[in-house]
Amino acid sequence: MLKQPATKYRPFAPIGLQDRTWPDAVLTEAPIWLSTDLRDGNQALVEPMDAARKLRMFELLLSIGFKQIEVGFPAASQIEYDFLRKLIDEKRIPDDVTIQVMTPAREELIARTIEALRGAPRAIVHVYNAVAPAWREVVFGMTVPQVMELVARSVTQVRRLTDAAPQTVWTLQYSPETFSLTELEVSAQACETAIAAWGEGRPIILNLPTTVENATPNVFADQIEWMSRRFGQRPGVVLSVHPHNDRGTGTAAAELALMAGAHRVEGCLFGNGERTGNLDIVNVALNLYTQGVSPGLDFSNIDEIRATVEHCNQLPVHPRHPYVGDLVYTSFSGSHQDAIRKAFAAHEAGDIWEIPYLPIDPKDLGRSYEAVIRVNSQSGKGGMAYLLESEYGLALPRRLQIEFSQIVQRVMDVQGKELSASDLWQIFRDEYRLDTEDGLQHRVQEVQGSGIDAVTVLHGELRWRGEAHAIRGRGTGPIDAFSRALGEVCGHAIRVVDYHQHAMGAGADARSVAYVEMRVDDSRTLFGVGVDADTTAAALAAVVSGLARVADRSPEQAQSQPEPVAVAA
Ligand SMILES: CC(=O)SCCNC(=O)CCNC(=O)[C@H](O)C(C)(C)COP(=O)(O)OP(=O)(O)OC[C@H]1O[C@@H](n2cnc3c(N)ncnc32)[C@H](O)[C@@H]1OP(=O)(O)O
Numbered sequence: 001m002l003k004q005p006a007t008k009y010r011p012f013a014p015i016g017l018q019d020r021t022w023p024d025a026v027l028t029e030a031p032i033w034l035s036t037d038l039r040d041g042n043q044a045l046v047e048p049m050d051a052a053r054k055l056r057m058f059e060l061l062l063s064i065g066f067k068q069i070e071v072g073f074p075a076a077s078q079i080e081y082d083f084l085r086k087l088i089d090e091k092r093i094p095d096d097v098t099i100q101v102m103t104p105a106r107e108e109l110i111a112r113t114i115e116a117l118r119g120a121p122r123a124i125v126h127v128y129n130a131v132a133p134a135w136r137e138v139v140f141g142m143t144v145p146q147v148m149e150l151v152a153r154s155v156t157q158v159r160r161l162t163d164a165a166p167q168t169v170w171t172l173q174y175s176p177e178t179f180s181l182t183e184l185e186v187s188a189q190a191c192e193t194a195i196a197a198w199g200e201g202r203p204i205i206l207n208l209p210t211t212v213e214n215a216t217p218n219v220f221a222d223q224i225e226w227m228s229r230r231f232g233q234r235p236g237v238v239l240s241v242h243p244h245n246d247r248g249t250g251t252a253a254a255e256l257a258l259m260a261g262a263h264r265v266e267g268c269l270f271g272n273g274e275r276t277g278n279l280d281i282v283n284v285a286l287n288l289y290t291q292g293v294s295p296g297l298d299f300s301n302i303d304e305i306r307a308t309v310e311h312c313n314q315l316p317v318h319p320r321h322p323y324v325g326d327l328v329y330t331s332f333s334g335s336h337q338d339a340i341r342k343a344f345a346a347h348e349a350g351d352i353w354e355i356p357y358l359p360i361d362p363k364d365l366g367r368s369y370e371a372v373i374r375v376n377s378q379s380g381k382g383g384m385a386y387l388l389e390s391e392y393g394l395a396l397p398r399r400l401q402i403e404f405s406q407i408v409q410r411v412m413d414v415q416g417k418e419l420s421a422s423d424l425w426q427i428f429r430d431e432y433r434l435d436t437e438d439g440l441q442h443r444v445q446e447v448q449g450s451g452i453d454a455v456t457v458l459h460g461e462l463r464w465r466g467e468a469h470a471i472r473g474r475g476t477g478p479i480d481a482f483s484r485a486l487g488e489v490c491g492h493a494i495r496v497v498d499y500h501q502h503a504m505g506a507g508a509d510a511r512s513v514a515y516v517e518m519r520v521d522d523s524r525t526l527f528g529v530g531v532d533a534d535t536t537a538a539a540l541a542a543v544v545s546g547l548a549r550v551a552d553r554s555p556e557q558a559q560s561q562p563e564p565v566a567v568a569a
Pocket residue numbers: 040043073075076077103104105106109128129130139140177211
């Protein structure tokens with residue numbers, strides 16, 4: 001890296017646009033979208049698409065709802081030419097869709113391009129030539145008047161050839177390539193030249209690219225507003241933009257350009273394209289969607305779209321890619337998980353979407369909530385509670401969440417890797433001895449007395465540490481009676497301080513889950529958990545679970561940790 005990069009790089013010059021209006025504009029409708037996946041996207045691939053991949057991409061674009069599709073560069077290769085012929089000859093272009101093809105401003109290539117379009121019902125012929133100083137001087141060796149002559153000559157040729165094929169409805173697209181690097185007067189002159197050669201009032205798209213993104217997006221917006229003031233009201237003219245993403249601001253450039261007067265946007269799915277990519281159309285479309293504006297493109301099965309795009313381009317989409325990446329609906333961090341879980345609980349069908357950290361409802365794109373919360377060492381109790389509730393129907397009381405999250409954190413500290421919902425469930429089962437054989441086998445219980453004097457007498461056969469014990473206890477209710485009886489057998493004083501219970505599952509398979517917060521001898525409180533088809537049996541199993549957790553501690557653990565897990569008050 002240079003200490004003085006100014007000796008090598010020039011800053012972009014701002015546009016002295018007076019009274020710019022775009023900063024106050026609000027986008028309220030979708031632009032015309034042009035997919036250039038099959039052209040600009042394709043020309044940037046290590047291995048350009050073969051015929052089968054091209055067709056698959058074309059069909060995908062149709063299914064998403066694109067009405068304008070740049071299908072290739074037919075003069076570039078036989079594959080491109082044959083693909084275009086296939087679409088036309090096999091009548092694969094729906095009535096409401098217009099194909100576009102691209103050609104440089106070169107006579108033989110223009111001729112072959114228009115020849116390749118014979119029989120197409122509608123077509124946009126896209127002619128381009130670079131107009132920026134470096135290209136004029138270095139690539140073409142042309143003065144500005146010579147560049148204008150090239151434009152006039154090429155467009156006149158397009159007009160002559162297309163006039164000779166009136167069965168096709170023709171539109172011209174003229175792109176002053178390298179527009180954003182070019183003096184605005186030169187770009188405007190090139191566009192005026194193209195309009196004049198094509199015929200004032202005839203349909204023409206003026207497509208203004210950031211061929212290489214070179215400035216902050218506000219500068220591009222100024223350039224577009226400048227062009228819009230000049231051409232926006234001209235009959236037959238549609239102002240289009242074609243951003244690239246060299247500075248990582250392709251999306252912003254497109255959005256500000258729309259605010260500045262463009263009505264059409266060219267780009268590729270998930271931003272494939274030259275170098276750092278073309279504008280990501282999915283990104284702009286879904287940004288509009290999250291503002292309540294229908295984009296007119298359907299991404300309701302975004303994962304399938306991604307899989308097809310990855311197949312066609314033979315390039316992966318990054319896991320953090322906006323709206324589609326594997327990780328973009330996932331929160332690992334505890335405070336995010338906590339906020340998401342609370343907001344999901346408060347959200348009701350029909351409400352405005354206001355879930356923290358989720359700018360869009362993943363379900364709108366065919367994604368599930370399953371991946372929204374994932375648990376690793378950055379997570380807290382909320383995330384783990386969310387997974388156990390959403391996947392296993394366990395609504396852990398808050399203090400149990402705190403207790404269990406400390407157990408999970410210890411596992412995480414040892415393993416250091418993400419824990420899935422099923423990992424958490426297994427840790428939970430192990431920790432709370434849900435698979436134990438211990439417990440009350442037969443229970444007979446009766447209430448003696450009535451009202452405030454009523455007592456429950458409970459007896460039965462207890463299995464504890466593999467041995468059977470006949471037990472009998474009296475208490476204010478079955479839990480109290482059982483705790484006393486169990487305490488006698490095991491030599492501990494057990495006191496239940498809190499109790500929660502809920503149904504798990506539904507219908508005939510429904511079971512009851514009980515969470516008992518208890519104190520054993522002088523320990524701090526800890527939880528036991530029991531699951532059973534019978535509500536009381538679940539509660540008694542929870543008492544056994546809590547006691548087993550205390551009894552299983554080694555003497556060292558008992559010394560260093562007086563209770564299995566300290567629960568904050
Ligand atoms: C902004 C963009 O995306 S532009 C990229 C467009 N896409 C592609 O180029 C992919 C497909 N291209 C191809 O297959 C080939 O480049 C072809 C078939 C079009 C042309 O191939 P070739 O004739 O071998 O020439 P090559 O690609 O080297 O073109 C360079 C020549 O075209 C000229 N040229 C380049 N762009 C243009 C243009 N838009 N209009 C007129 N002439 C142009 C150059 O000045 C150069 O001329 P020179 O030979 O007199 O020096």
